Amino acid sequence: MAQALGARLKSNETLGDRVIKVDHAGEHGAINIYTWQRAFAKWRCPELVPELDEFLAHERRHRALFEAELARRQKPRCHSFHLCGLGGAVLGVLTGVIGAKAIHATTEAVERVVLRHLQDQRGALRSVDPDVVSVIDAIIADEQQHHDNAANHLRGKRGLTEKVIDRFVAASTEAVIWLGMKL
Template sequence: MKVDHAGEHGAICIYRAQRWFARWRAPEMVAELDHFLEHERRHRARFGAELARRNRRRCRSYFWCGAGGFALGAVTGLAGRQAIAATTVAIESVVLRHMQQQVEALDAIDQEAVAALREIIAEEQEHHDLSMARVPKKGFWPALMSPVVSTSTEAVIWLGMRL
């Protein structure tokens, strides 16, 4: 839950930065980014509530997720619609896999956590699918963003689990 909470903070920072640049580089995506941002704020609050329920502090990687997320969002927002969409697809692919593993691990242990995860998974899947529709099958941004962002997201999760 700590890593999920920090990750949602990072996602908020990514979408905020992308939204800022999208006003000039991809204005047709601003409403979609606002929609994603609204979800991510709710997700962060939900994971924050789960941490509070367990009397746990936030993850030590919280600040770094925000700073890294803002930097990634700024670069990809500046690059435009394909980079924004490719980033979302890459991140959400990793996040969805991670959350599904959590559901499997917690299913017999903590039904409240599983319920929270399942709600969030549905919205993260929506982000993935809407963004996937914007990403060309072949192209520079998908080829670059998929391995770089996926590996970085995996590394952030791995580090967060150990901090």
């Protein structure tokens, strides 16, 4: 089952432990993306600030849920935690400077990848770690809302920049998740 998600587990670690660690690090990255996008949106596209505030609040709640589950399991955070934070900050600054369409393209790409991984995690863990599935279930509607809002903003407005951002962000998100499952 761990192989299905590409996890390399330590001897004292379950697949659920690893998923919680990786998802916690991912939420930290998302917080950094939205934090920095918001900082630049105040200048570039102030109409997005309320939506970014809402998404940021969701991501902080998600990280807290994963953090609580890590604490309950007495597990440390993922080795990729700081990498996710740094990557999120860089991505947030770059796309925040570019503007609204870049912000939406980033959100759509990240959330598309995240939603697929969350569904895979739910399937792999449903019968072996219902506690992790419960945490995933608590966040999945928010992640879907983020994706759908971004997709709606971009409907019919995708240029070359948005297509490049989509591919780069999706590939980067996949790579960070893969790396987190291996560390």
